[in-house]
Amino acid sequence: MDTNQQPLSSGGSTTASQRQSSRIYLIACIAALGGLLFGYDTGVISGAILYLTQDFHLTSAQTEFVVSVSLIGGVIGALAAGPMNDALGRKKTMGLLASIFLLGALYSSLAPDYLNLVFARIIVGLGFGAIASVVPVYISEVAPTHLRGRLVTLNQVALTIGIAVSYGVDLLFARFGMGWRPMFAAAAVPSLLLLLGLLIIPETPRWLASHGHWEEAQTTLHQLGRSPEEASQELDEIKQSSTRALKGAFRQALRELLNSGLRKALLVSVGLAVFQQFVGINTIIYYAPTIFQAAGAASATASILATSLVGIVNVLATLLALVLVDRFGRRPLLLWGTTIMMLALLALGIAFATITNRAGLFVLLALFVYIIAFATSFGPIFWLMSAELFPTRVRAAGSSISSFANWGANFLVSATFLTLVGWLRIAGTFWLYAAICVAALLFIWFLVPETKGKSLEEIEQYWQ
Ligand code: BGC
Numbered sequence: 001m002d003t004n005q006q007p008l009s010s011g012g013s014t015t016a017s018q019r020q021s022s023r024i025y026l027i028a029c030i031a032a033l034g035g036l037l038f039g040y041d042t043g044v045i046s047g048a049i050l051y052l053t054q055d056f057h058l059t060s061a062q063t064e065f066v067v068s069v070s071l072i073g074g075v076i077g078a079l080a081a082g083p084m085n086d087a088l089g090r091k092k093t094m095g096l097l098a099s100i101f102l103l104g105a106l107y108s109s110l111a112p113d114y115l116n117l118v119f120a121r122i123i124v125g126l127g128f129g130a131i132a133s134v135v136p137v138y139i140s141e142v143a144p145t146h147l148r149g150r151l152v153t154l155n156q157v158a159l160t161i162g163i164a165v166s167y168g169v170d171l172l173f174a175r176f177g178m179g180w181r182p183m184f185a186a187a188a189v190p191s192l193l194l195l196l197g198l199l200i201i202p203e204t205p206r207w208l209a210s211h212g213h214w215e216e217a218q219t220t221l222h223q224l225g226r227s228p229e230e231a232s233q234e235l236d237e238i239k240q241s242s243t244r245a246l247k248g249a250f251r252q253a254l255r256e257l258l259n260s261g262l263r264k265a266l267l268v269s270v271g272l273a274v275f276q277q278f279v280g281i282n283t284i285i286y287y288a289p290t291i292f293q294a295a296g297a298a299s300a301t302a303s304i305l306a307t308s309l310v311g312i313v314n315v316l317a318t319l320l321a322l323v324l325v326d327r328f329g330r331r332p333l334l335l336w337g338t339t340i341m342m343l344a345l346l347a348l349g350i351a352f353a354t355i356t357n358r359a360g361l362f363v364l365l366a367l368f369v370y371i372i373a374f375a376t377s378f379g380p381i382f383w384l385m386s387a388e389l390f391p392t393r394v395r396a397a398g399s400s401i402s403s404f405a406n407w408g409a410n411f412l413v414s415a416t417f418l419t420l421v422g423w424l425r426i427a428g429t430f431w432l433y434a435a436i437c438v439a440a441l442l443f444i445w446f447l448v449p450e451t452k453g454k455s456l457e458e459i460e461q462y463w464q
Pocket of ligand 1 (some may be wrong): 285
């Protein structure tokens with residue numbers, strides 16, 4: 001009889017748990033539309049710029065400015081995300097940001113002149129700067145511990161899809177001679193989808209609890225598919241950490257971050273933020289066509305095509321990270337990924353220093369290796385850790401400061417790449433990024449803790 005009942009009962013609970021886990025995946029996917037917007041709006045400019053320069057007769061300084069101005073918006077948005085996220089809650093903040101994306105998409109596609117376009121790109125930048133940290137915080141707070149890495153990584157998958165789709169959309173509208181306006185307007189679609197999706201996903205139990213809404217927090221845990229035992233255990237853990245909650249007072253959170261054991265958490269997160277950019281990823285994401293041309297690509301089309309391949313490899317490798325991150329843990333992936341990136345950068349430098357006719361293919365291969373290593377390490381893991389390293393009461397503040405550091409470093413690297421190439425040539429510039437990988441390795445080895453399999457409350461205890 002036992003043997004008969006066993007499969008029946010476990011079959012029943014498997015279906016229930018499958019339903020629960022598809023629900024939590026759906027919730028994470030809806031939130032990850034924010035990541036898609038982040039990726040799309042950072043990538044779309046690369047193709048649009050070719051038409052903008054013609055239509056508005058831009059000088060190269062004006063061109064550089066319209067590209068980088070959104071990163072300045074990003075830096076400001078990243079800083080604004082923390083107080084907003086604490087005061088309004090994670091869900092309402094995402095709603096506000098989706099509306100900003102919608103406005104930015106329409107405004108930039110209709111911009112009558114250069115000045116309006118600059119303002120529109122600042123608005124879009126505010127949106128992606130803020131959403132970059134808000135989504136990982138949201139997902140990390142609704143995810144069960146054993147799936148947290150994977151679910152937050154979904155955001156990075158969406159981000160890379162956003163970048164790849166933006167390359168595709170640029171190519172499509174370029175083919176049909178429709179210019180830059182529809183390229184910007186297309187971002188309205190995911191913005192609307194996110195706004196609609198927000199109608200069906202809940203506020204996070206941790207934000208609710210830290211604002212005293214215990215009953216709602218409990219109901220939400222049930223909605224998220226936790227069993228009654230899991231929900232009460234999770235609520236107990238949240239209670240223990242949130243009874244000391246600062247109820248969202250952003251300034252107090254900042255003070256606590258700077259003056260307690262949590263200073264180390266901030267150091268780790270900000271360090272990862274800066275290294276994620278200083279290893280040079282966006283010189284490739286933003287300047288790939290230029291790099292391929294320097295490596296001897298036959299035509300502009302060939303280099304745009306090679307760039308699209310980089311975009312696709314980025315998505316596929318990030319999908320691989322989904323599987324790896326909760327299996328192997330954050331530290332091994334960071335250490336391996338950074339080592340491989342360093343080797344690929346060394347190889348790229350060598351290819352450019354001793355360039356031959358066949359270097360183009362070699363450069364493409366080395367870039368693929370670099371992208372795969374980034375996409376399975378620093379790409380998803382920085383955003384994941386920037387959310388999970390901090391206790392609930394300072395999570396929004398901590399991740400917002402880390403995101404601010406990330407956007408600042410992004411701006412610095414993107415704005416100096418071409419100058420560096422002028423001084424050190426392409427080979428020397430890639431070797432410089434390889435040397436930064438070595439510093440990153442030391443940083444990870446000595447300072448970054450493993451967070452795989454630990455609840456957010458256990459991670460908090462680690463810092464005490
Ligand atoms: C980084 C972005 C980068 C992207 C590439 C993200 O994790 O923060 O700056 O463009 O990965 O996939």
